[in-house]
Amino acid sequence: MTELRYLAPNSLDEAIKAFAAAGSAGRILAGGTDLLVQMRAGVVKPGLIVDIKKIAEMTKIEQTADGGFRVGAAVSGMALHDHVSFGKVWPGVLEAVNLIGSKQVQGRASAGGNLCNGSPAGDSVPAMVAAGAIVTVQGPDGRRELPVEQVPAGPGRTNFKPGEILVSFTLPPRPKGSSDAYLRMIPRTEMDIAVVGLGVSLTLKDCVCTAARVGLGAVAPTVLLVEAAAKALIGSTLDEAALNAAAAACSAACRPIDDKRGTIAYRTKVAGVLLKRTTAIAAQRAKGN
Amino acid sequence: MTVVTNNKWIGQRTIRPDGMDKVTGRAQFAADTNMPGMIWGKVLRSPHAHARIKSINTAKAEALPGVKAVVTARDIVDFPIDKGAVMLGIQDMRWMCRNVMAREKALFPGHPIAAVAATTEAIAAEACKLIEVDYEVLPFAIEIEDAIKSDAPILHEFNKFEGKPSNIAGRIEHKKGDLAEGFKKAEIVIERSFTTRPVHQGYIEPHACLISVAPDGKTTIWSSSQGQFMVRAMTAHLTGIPQSDIRAIPAEIGGGFGGKTIVYLEPLATLLAKKSGRPVKMVMTREEVMRATGPTSGSKSTVKIGATKDGKIVAAHGTFYLQAGALPGSPIRGAVGCSFTPYDIPNLLSEGYDVCSNRSKVAAYRAPGAPIGAYAVECVLDEVAEALKMDPLDFRLKNAAKEGTKAAHGPTFQRIGYIETVEAAKASDHYKAPLGKLQGRGVASGFWFNAGGESSAQVNITEDGNVVVTTGHPDIGGSRAGIANICAELLGIDYRRVSVLIGDTATIGFSNLTGGSRVLFASSIVVTQSTEQIIKTLRERAAKIWEIDPEAVKWEDGAAHPVSPNAGQFPPLTLKDLAEKAPAMGGPIGAGVQLNTTGADGGFGTHICDVEVDxxxxxxxVTRYTAVQDVGRAIHPGYVEGQLQGGVAQGIGWALNExxxxxxxxxxxxxxxxxxxxxxxxxxxxIDCIMVEVPNPKHPQGIKGVGEVPLVPVMAAVANAIYNALGKRFYAxxxxxxKVLEVIDAPETRQAAE
Incomplete structure (x- = not known):
């Protein structure tokens, strides 16, 4: 029988030290909504679990001096939901985070865990990619920052170095006329996993799209930043031609597989459909800002 | 037999006896029971779909510290195939003994190969890995198409069909009239083929049990099932322990839907407990439930229906292939016997094939087989009605079975309520409501046999004048609430004074399992007869006290009253009064009745479904749904509606995603x-319900089974609605x-829309 140790340090340094020392046997526990399920299914058998929820920075939501947000890696979906202003500024990120699991799961599940789980179908990831979130990670060699889309390396894998722990997401300040949205296709209406997930963040000025980012999930080994789709939107009034071009760019970006959750043809088509629908919601919201 | 009307409790939405325990978490489900010294059992399962088991070596597992017992097929009582069927209800023990533990061959991934009991679950799981099994891996067939090919891998070499080894384990047919002649008269003939996938009952509670075997062989089983007597009998058969030494205690059940009418774990845990001398607990994981317990069949059907231009069905032919899984026994009887039964069709052939294939053996699922057959038949009927330019409900009315119709499976109907369900559907607000863009409406009907059978009840009056009723059927749909209403009605007392319990195999007489929509039908008969005996006793006691003729005492409003010639001479004696006087007036008051009940009537339903398609x-x-059903008499309308809604929910899952x-x-x-x-x-x-009440004339309260019919029409109703929305038929x-988008985006669909 393998032994399992559990640590819940108060400091990041202590967590990193233990995590790095454990090597491949170490696992980080935030909400545990993926880790505990994987352990129960026998998929992972960690020798050490480092619970990061006692580290203050990990569970904090703060507004940065420039008007952006910093969200700790272990902030639960429900805590983010209850924050006074986050959802007004980043409704798309919030709705994506709040789609992880059920109401009960929301009390535990975090955007940090969702990203580190490495699933191409994680709901919060395309929204974070669209938002242009920067992640802060810290490891034995110190702290560094990287764009969120550079974190996933493939199903179940990240580009973090050994011993590195995700600390927080930083979301940029929002110019006037900005908003975002996230939609996913699931066969059910909830309690499901995205067959395609798509986040759009955009800025409108006098009905013209001046900035846009599109994040696309569940159609490739990692969540994609679809720059061609953003390009098609920027400079347009989000007219039909621009939306068709952006939708086509999303479909073209797909490198999906046929599996039990959907076919290649289905996912490719749906990516385009979701681009149009998500953009419409984001634009509607942006007009109010 | 006169049907009681003008009731106080029958027909009321009373609080269910088990409700408080369930909503507060106090109810004891199978996995909630623990015992001192208890150890854990785990099952080693086949990784192969089909493999001959050449040898099993358990030595290393047995040597692992903490392991207390290992069992394999050698420990299970064998029922040799060549000795012929040994039936227990509808189950052949030859197949059951091979289903609980693979014997000659592993027949599906997940088939039990051995079981281990150890001091912890982890050690038991580790020990399973140490068991060495030498398999000769064989080619396999899962889908019906593959299993019935002439060169298909054969699961059971002994099984012959038309003289050759085959995976077709059986065929049944129902016939009426002359099919060829019938089709000659038809002016419109439509023939279509359909497939359905296997679907699981999806009970939330996984199979679980705790079993203790004393040194003298006395065995106690706590488990979740649809029949404690079934558990006792199957465990006795498979372990060789006499039934009198086994006490099977039914836990509250977290869903069964037919899937808990057979055993999986109990014989294994019993043998592990016997070998180890320790109580053994086994709890399946969800994955084990999905891999190794019965879903219902996948199917392949062809239905051909012929009608005249005036809308009369003159001939119909249905062929239904159902997957049995690893061992024979798919529910072809339901598909063949129920699918055409709502209709009076003069020339009919309904035939079914039982096809073995390399997946888990099917278990019953809510009206077993009937929804599969009805899906095909009701979809074709929709096409025929459309071709005739007839409203689909009018078309059904024109061909409806009624009193005097002879069903192809045998009975000539007495008073049935099918027509009433169609008329109620037609008259409903739902059927008349307008539809929007990309919305569609479909209808379908369905039939299920319903059953009677063995039931036992004991009704006792407590010393303080209240009532305890014990029956022998696990309550999976609110049957305790129904019994409380009936008993309170008969005694004329508040239903809260009636406690209804499910007895174990040592405390109540034999009662057949909860299945076939039989429980309230059958148990209310024995409870009614027991209660009537008690009322007779109570009248006799009052007569004795008053020193008058018992015939001059009536029982009303919970008390004995003197009637002519003694009316008004004595104040009434209540149940409480008579209970208090019982010790001096003849002793305890109680009665038990055991019967093989008869007179169950089939049930009919007609459903309306609206869909909106993205x-x-x-x-x-599904945006709106109305289930209309002839429910006989709704003893507890809330739980009758619950049955209708639950069946529909399962059918929508089957239709759309499962x-x-x-x-x-x-x-x-x-x-x-x-x-x-x-x-x-x-x-x-x-899900809206319209309960049509056409009382069963052969039942004291007019009860008909209600639990299974509601699943039968659903998939066809949904399919017909999607057709109505899209103008495109789905046959799978x-x-x-x-799959829907593939059809919408198919070139021919796009062209038609343009």
Whole structure:
């Protein structure tokens, strides 16, 4: 029988030290909504679990001096939901985070865990990619920052170095006329996993799209930043031609597989459909800002 | 027999006896029971879809510290195939003994090979890995098409069909009239083929048991099942322990839907407990439930229906192939016997084939087989009605079975309520409501046999004048609430004074399992007769006290009253008064009745379904649903509606998303509720119910079974609604988004729309 140790340090340094020392046997526990399920299914058998929820920075939501947000890696979906202003500024990120699991799961599940789980179908990831979130990670060699889309390396894998722990997401300040949205296709209406997930963040000025980012999930080994789709939107009034071009760019970006959750043809088509629908919601919201 | 009307409790939405325990978490389900010294059992399962078991070596597992016992097929009582069937209810023990533990061959991935009991679950799981099994891996066949090919791998070499080894384990047919002549008269003939995927009952509570075997062989079983007597008998057969030494205690059941009418764990845990001398607990994981317990059959059907231009069906032919799984016994009887039964068809052939294949053996699922057959028949009927330019409900009315109709499976109907269900559907607000763009409406009907059979009850009056009723059927649909209403009605007392309990096999007489929509029908008969005996005793006691003739005492409003010639001479004696006087007036008051009940009537339902289709994503959502059913008499309307709504919810899942998906290696690829998609609350509209009450004249309260009919029409109703929305027919289930979008985006569909 393998032994399992559990640590819940108060400091990041202590967590990193233990995590790095454990090597491949170490696992980080935030909400545990993926880790505990994987352990129960026998998929992972960690020798050490480092619970990061006692580290203050990990569970904090703060507004940065420039008007952006910093969200700790272990902030639960429900805590983010209850924050006074986050959802007004980043409704798309919030709705994506709040789609992880059920109401009960929301009390535990975090955007940090969702990203580190490495699933191409994680709901919060395309929204974070669209938002242009920067992640802060810290490891034995110190702290560094990287764009969120550079974190996933493939199903179940990240580009973090050994011993590195995700600390927080930083979301940029929002110019006037900005908003975002996230939609996913699931066969059910909830309690499901995205067959395609798509986040759009955009800025409108006098009905013209001046900035846009599109994040696309569940159609490739990692969540994609679809720059061609953003390009098609920027400079347009989000007219039909621009939306068709952006939708086509999303479909073209797909490198999906046929599996039990959907076919290649289905996912490719749906990516385009979701681009149009998500953009419409984001634009509607942006007009109010 | 006169039907009681003008009731006080029958027909009331009383609080269910088990309600408080369930909503507060106090109810004891199978996995909630523990014992001192208890150890844990785990099952080693076959990784192969089909393999000959050449040898099993358990030495290393037995040597692992903490392991207390290991069992294999050698420990299970064998029922040799060549000695012929040994039937227990509808189950042949030759197949059951091979289902609980593989004997000659492993027949599906997940088939039990051995079981281990150890001091912890982890040690038991570790020990399973140490068991060495030498398999000769064989080619396999899962889908019906593959299993009935002439060169298919044969699961059971002994099984012959038309003289040759085959996976077809049986065929049945029902016939009426002259099929060829009938089709000659038809002016419109439509023939279509359909497929459905295997779907699981989806009970939330996994199979679980705790079993203790004393040194003298006395065995106590706590488990969740649809029949404690079934558990006792099957365990006795498979372990060789006499039934009198086994006490099977039914836990509260967290869903069964037919899937808990056979055993999986109990014989294994009993043998492990016997060998180890320790109580053994076994709890399946969801994955084990999905891989190794019975879903219902996948199917392949062809239905041909011929009608004259005036809308009369003159001939019909249905051929239904159902997957049995690893061992014979698919529910072809339900498909063949129920599918055409709502209709009076003069020339009919309904035939079914039982096809073995390398997946888990099917278990009963709510009206077993009937929804599969009805799906095909009701979809073809929709096409025939359309071709005739007839309203689909009018078409059904024109051909409806009624009193005097002879059903192809045998009976000539007495008073039945099918026509009433169609008329109620037609008259409903739902059927008249307008539809929007990309919305559609479909209808379908369905029939289920319903059953009677063995029931026992004991009704006792407590010393303080209240009532305890014990019956022998696990309550899976509110039957205790129904019994409380009936007993309170008969005694004329508040229903809260009646406690209704489910006895174990040592405390109540034999009662057949909860299945066939039989429980309230059958148990109310024995409870009614017991209560009537008690009322007779109570009248006699009052007569004795008053020193008058018992015939001059009536029982009303919970008390004995003197009637002519003694009316008004004495104040009434209540149940409480008579209970207090019981010790001096003849002793305890109680009665028990055991019967093999008869007179069960079949049930009919007609459903209306509205869908809205998202044509860009291929998602069909049910937006409105009305289930109309002849329920005989709704003893507790809330739980009758609950049955209707539950059946519909399961049918919508079957229609839209549920399916077993297999890997290339023949393993279930979606053995959990994430990728095996049952509907969640937000997937469904409020399901409206219209209860038509055509009382069963052969039952004291007019009861008909209600639990299974509601699943029968659903998939066809949904399919017909999607057709109505899109103008495109679907001939395969589930109608999941990728499949719907594929049809919408097919070149011919796009052209038709343009």
């Amino acid at each position: 044509v860009d994503l291929g998602i069909a959502r 399916e077993y998906i297999y890997t290339k290696e023949g393993k279930v690829d979606n053995p959990g509720f994430l990728d095996y998609r049952m509907p969640v609350c937000s997937d469904l509209p409020m 289930l589930p109608m999941s988004p990728p």
